């Protein structure tokens with residue numbers, strides 16, 4: 337590897353930040369040597385109705401995986417994110433909303449947020465929602481998404497947000513799994529000037545999962561005409577007119593479920609990652625404060641969608657728990673122009689900007705001018721999340737967007753971790769482009785080899801976490817066994833992340849990407865098995881194998897090998913048909929980039945598909961196929977190579 341560049345902490349940042357290098361080291365040491373004392377203290381950053389006496393109670397032992405934090409404390413998340421701030425910052429803006437159309441925006445103060453959340457909470461109650469019930473949200477990026485999330489937590493209900501880009505099939509699967517009697521949606525979404533048929537999708541999902549949904553609450557976003565099923569569908573405004581304004585926050589135990597969020601794994605259907613109340617909020621708010629060095633008055637913008645965990649922790653819960661001003665953006669980076677991000681930064685004087693590498697790479701392709709024609713003088717800190725950021729994109733983000741003045745926090749974490757685990761702190765960490773650098777307080781990363789041996793010093797292997805942290809997921813909803821199997825069976829007594837990782841001589845961590853059958857497409861996580869089952873559900877497909885391959889903008893692209901039913905002929909039309917089929921089955925984010933029609937797939941004599949070979953061919957690296965001696969029919973490979981779709 338070429339000599340890596342180092343970007344030292346600037347004098348301004350060292351002076352401004354909560355945490356400098358010495359403080360990081362001291363706090364980190366304390367956090368891992370005496371976690372009980374450390375978290376016992378930092379748990380107090382949120383307000384408890386009844387204080388906890390017990391801090392950590394966790395076991396990673398495969399025969400008894402159990403994770404509890406602050407287990408005898410009681411609190412309420414909406415109370416902490418809203419009510420608690422009224423005395424000191426009732427008139428401060430909590431949410432800046434920027435619409436898809438630049439002419440549309442809104443500023444919602446904490447006092448207004450409080451009123452909205454109470455109204456929403458009473459609307460939920462009017463639909464029979466009680467503590468412990470699950471509610472599905474399928475919404476665009478509008479303030480109502482935050483109101484509805486907070487209203488759920490106010491009444492003790494568990495929300496399950498489904499990203500608006502998912503298909504009716506995917507939505508139905510999630511409604512079914514979480515058994516949600518209530519669904520909250522909008523008539524239509526608006527993205528890049530185009531309408532997203534949210535209510536139509538909900539109707540289709542209800543048809544596919546009959547008998548589960550009793551009530552659909554519809555927010556009017558575009559005002560477009562939609563079908564309303566009598567007795568089941570209600571406009572929010574009509575329900576709101578009939579319920580009281582005030583609603584007290586329910587007293588919740590620290591370990592009561594807060595939300596479920598479905599995420600893809602290497603096998604089977606997406607699993608419902610379950611997060612609970614107290615530990616999650618402590619962790620989300622603490623990481624938001626220190627990683628983004630959040631101070632009163634800062635304008636903070638995370639460009640994620642609330643349908644992903646980044647939106648949960650770093651648009652809504654972390655920032656609002658800290659009394660921050662958080663920007664919520666409905667649109668896309670390229671509409672109405674490719675300068676949109678930077679126009680929004682200038683319009684709202686954004687100080688902290690947090691986005692995904694894929695966005696940076698695609699904007700990079702349009703050159704510097706669309707960035708340079710904006711000021712960006714308000715920017716102070718940049719963040720990256722969702723996938724490894726390649727050093728070229730890092731340098732461009734730093735030099736062009738940040739005018740070489742803003743540190744970049746490259747934050748590594750997962751839906752499962754609830755919050756950021758490995759990250760620079762802007763006043764403490766000298767940066768290396770492409771490295772997520774060092775663990776956050778209380779996080780014990782380890783690198784292990786295939787046999788689970790812990791590797792010391794500079795090393796490369798698989799990334800595990802040796803002990804629990806408060807934001808960790810507690811279980812897979814309805815399937816604790818799957819939780820244990822997925823995360824705690826590979827390496828004894830450790831949480832297995834599914835990521836490969838290198839640690840350099842300075843102790844910096846470099847995430848190298850997934851080591852399982854999960855791929856990361858534009859920062860969106862996708863299970864290859866899910867795409868395969870969508871493909872084989874098509875009448876003309878007999879077999880399919882899906883792998884990731886390096887893609888300049890998306891990070892990874894989706895490469896599908898498809899074997900057709902006897903008698904079916906490959907054609908361009910069929911290729912297109914299969915792409916739209918997968919979009920319909922899962923959603924646009926799962927669209928295969930390349931499809932190769934393959935008369936046969938490389939299998940072992942016992943019939944197992946040799947994915948290693950398929951990955952190499954998809955990467956156009958077939959010179960290094962490795963050991964092929966266990967192949968049942970070696971001739972298959974030659975055909976695959978000759979007809980490969982990704983010729984460099």
Ligand code: WT7
Nearest residue numbers: 721722723724746747748749750751847850861
């Ligand atoms: C996977 C988790 C974290 C919230 C959004 C994605 C990859 C995430 C980084 C980063 C390298 C990263 C990992 C991880 N990932 N952040 N900064 N550097 N890789 O959450 O959908 O649960 O995906 O995203 O592979 O395992 P997710």
